[in-house]
Amino acid sequence: xxxxxxxxxxxxxxxxxxxxxxxxxxxxxxxxxxxxxxxxxxxxxxxxxxxxxxxxxxxxxxxxxxxxxxxxxxxxxxxxxxxxxxxxxxxxxxxxxxxxxxxxxxxxxxxxxxxxxxxxxxxxxxxxxxxxxxxxxxxxxxxxxxxxxxxxxxxxxxxxxxxxxxxxxxxxxxxxxxxxxxxxxxx
Amino acid sequence: xxxxxxxxxxxxxxxxxxxxxxxxxxxxxxxxxxxxxxxxxxxxxxxxxxxxxxxxxxxxxxxxxxxxxxxxxxxxxxxxxxxxxxxxxxxxxxxxxxxxxxxxxxxxxxxxxxxxxxxxxxxxxxxxxxxxxxxxxxxxxxxxxxxxxxxxxxxxxxxxxxxxxxxxxxxxxxxxxxxxxxxxxxx
DNA sequence: TTATATACTGAACATGTTGTTCGATAAAAT
DNA sequence: ATTTTATCGAACAACATGTTCAGTATATAA
Numbered sequence: 001x002x003x004x005x006x007x008x009x010x011x012x013x014x015x016x017x018x019x020x021x022x023x024x025x026x027x028x029x030x031x032x033x034x035x036x037x038x039x040x041x042x043x044x045x046x047x048x049x050x051x052x053x054x055x056x057x058x059x060x061x062x063x064x065x066x067x068x069x070x071x072x073x074x075x076x077x078x079x080x081x082x083x084x085x086x087x088x089x090x091x092x093x094x095x096x097x098x099x100x101x102x103x104x105x106x107x108x109x110x111x112x113x114x115x116x117x118x119x120x121x122x123x124x125x126x127x128x129x130x131x132x133x134x135x136x137x138x139x140x141x142x143x144x145x146x147x148x149x150x151x152x153x154x155x156x157x158x159x160x161x162x163x164x165x166x167x168x169x170x171x172x173x174x175x176x177x178x179x180x181x182x183x184x185x186x187x
Numbered sequence: 188x189x190x191x192x193x194x195x196x197x198x199x200x201x202x203x204x205x206x207x208x209x210x211x212x213x214x215x216x217x218x219x220x221x222x223x224x225x226x227x228x229x230x231x232x233x234x235x236x237x238x239x240x241x242x243x244x245x246x247x248x249x250x251x252x253x254x255x256x257x258x259x260x261x262x263x264x265x266x267x268x269x270x271x272x273x274x275x276x277x278x279x280x281x282x283x284x285x286x287x288x289x290x291x292x293x294x295x296x297x298x299x300x301x302x303x304x305x306x307x308x309x310x311x312x313x314x315x316x317x318x319x320x321x322x323x324x325x326x327x328x329x330x331x332x333x334x335x336x337x338x339x340x341x342x343x344x345x346x347x348x349x350x351x352x353x354x355x356x357x358x359x360x361x362x363x364x365x366x367x368x369x370x371x372x373x374x
Numbered sequence: 375t376t377a378t379a380t381a382c383t384g385a386a387c388a389t390g391t392t393g394t395t396c397g398a399t400a401a402a403a404t
Numbered sequence: 405a406t407t408t409t410a411t412c413g414a415a416c417a418a419c420a421t422g423t424t425c426a427g428t429a430t431a432t433a434a
Contacts, residue, residue, distance in 0.1 A: 008431060010381050032295075035420065046383045051422060080370055108219075108295050129370075137371045138360045142341070146364050149340020150333045157332040173325045177333050181368040183267055183316075184324045195402065197410050222391065233412045238393060 015053060017043040019064050022057070026100035031061075031107045058109040064097060065110065069117040075125060080134060081178040082125045084151060088167030091155065099159050102152070111152070119148045147178060202240060204230040206251050209244070213287035218248075218294045245296040251284060252297070256304040262312060267321060268365045269312040271338065275354030278342065286346050289339070298339065306335045334365060 005011060021043035025034050036057055040047055054060045072087040091098045101110035123144045130136065136143050151174065158170060165173070192198060208230035212221045223244060227234055241247045253259075259274040278285045288297035310331045317323065323330050338361065345357060352360070 005380080005431095008381070010429090010431065014382075036422090037420070047422085048384080048424080049382055052381080056421085104299075112291075126369075135371050136369055137363050137367060138369070141344075142360055143364070143369045145340050145344040146337045146361075147369065149343075150337035152340075153332050153336020154329070156336075157328075173329055174333075176324050177330070177368070179368045179370060180324060181364070181366045182313075182323055182325070182330045182334065183366060184322050192402095192409075195410070197400090197402065201411075223393090224391075235394080235396090235413080236411050239410080243392085 011053075014043075014045055014049060015063075018045055018050065018053070018060055021045075022060055023064075023096050023100045026103075026106065027096055030105040031100065032105075058107065061101065061107050061110055062113060065101065065113060069114070070121050073118070073121050073125070075128075079175060080129065081147075081175050082122065083171055084174055085167050085171035088155075088158070088170045091159065092163060092167060095159070095163070098155075102156050103159050104156065106156075115148060115152060118151060119144060122147055122151075150174075150177070198240075201230075201232055201236060202250075204232055205237065205240070205247055208232075209247055210251075210283050210287045213293070214283055217292040218287065219292075245294065248288065248294050248297055249300060252288065252300060256301070257308050260305070260308050260312070262315075266362060267316065268334075268362050269309065270358055271361055272354050272358035275342075275345070275357045278346065279350060279354060282346070282350070285342075289343050290346050291343065293343075298343075302335060302339060305338060306331060309334055309338075337361075337364070 018039060021039045022034070025038060025042055034057065036047075036050060039045075039057070039060075040050060050060075054063065069087070072090050073082050073084055074086055076083045100106055102114055123140065126136065126140055126144055126147075130140070138146075154170065154174060158165070205226060208226045209221070212225055212229055221244065223234070223237060226232075226244070226247075227237060237247075241250065256274070259277050260269050260271055261273055263270045287293055289301055310327065313323065313327055313331055313334075317327070325333075341357065341361060345352070
């Protein structure tokens with residue numbers, strides 16, 4: 001694969017067209033049910049050209065994924081739990097892509113990779129947190145799994161429901177849930 | 188499909204063989220990569236017979252899934268968050284099946300259905316909770332998504348890591364995380 | 375602008391999977 | 405023993421995947 005002179009206009013044009021086509025299609029139907037054939041037709045690209053660039057459909061999707069989620073999950077001054085405001089903002093900006101990637105009918109491979117990235121990042125933050133006058137209520141591994149699952153779930157729900165809250169609100173709620181739990185005693 | 192005299196010995200034998208074969212295979216390789224052909228060979232069942240019983244591979248898997256998770260997520264006397272001890276116990280008993288269903292390399296359709304069932308159940312419990320001198324810190328929908336994701340994530344992690352804690356311990360940790368959050372201040 | 379390099383096309387191909395059909399056979403139920 | 409029906413197994417069409425190759429179009433660089 002990989003003809004790969006990334007600066008050649010034709011290469012950029014082809015890759016872009018394929019990526020756009022996949023995203024467009026994935027907003028119309030289940031990711032699993034999308035065939036390479038359909039992508040080719042939508043993008044007006046030849047079959048052999050596709051395989052000159054990507055190994056398969058999944059690799060095409062992953063090629064559009066940022067390498068580091070780190071930049072979007074940050075620790076802010078007076079918070080204990082990492083902030084995910086930047087993450088939701090980024091999702092908002094690239095909504096169709098993330099919908100394709102992690103929506104209910106999205107790509108398993110996308111969710112899987114996303115989970116890895118977020119897990120990595122969150123685990124690091126949690127571990128650094130432990131040296132900071134705070135202790136976890138359960139083993140780090142368990143806390144990390146709990147949080148990753150919860151966060152991914154919220155992300156997905158937010159995408160599926162057309163982003164019903166602002167990124168700031170989502171972050172606030174995530175903070176509250178993670179830090180204080182889901183329940184508040186009535187005074 | 189559906190020859191469907193469920194009492195016929197042959198039917199029971201065939202269905203059982205197919206189900207066992209799928210589970211066995213899914214412990215050896217990724218669910219996605221398992222073909223009907225392989226299942227047939229493993230189960231020693233004819234191709235046409237398979238399609239007489241199930242629409243496809245996914246339906247075969249789902250046929251082994253309990254209709255109601257309700258029985259395994261219960262509300263106990265002095266807890267606020269529903270208990271998931273029974274759920275983990277049930278997973279322990281049917282470990283290979285649940286590994287196939289929801290392990291990292293498990294079936295997307297299985298996870299998806301599992302999510303629906305647990306979501307339903309958890310939402311109901313949360314709503315009934317609200318009438319009971321407790322309030323949620325965020326909208327019910329958000330809390331439910333958060334909890335479902337977190338729980339599924341823990342379940343999957345627990346299966347992937349060969350059940351490193353007892354069901355009672357998993358329940359305790361889930362309770363703590365959900366009720367009080369992940370962090371505890373050092374005294 | 376011309377020359378060269380190379381990305382793209384499109385069709386053909388082998389391979390593998392899916393789901394269906396049907397007559398023959400085996401094994402249940404009665 | 406007879407009837408009913410589940411299973412077999414082979415053949416089939418439809419479709420998707422990934423590869424190959426000669427011809428064409430189009431960047432880039434001189």
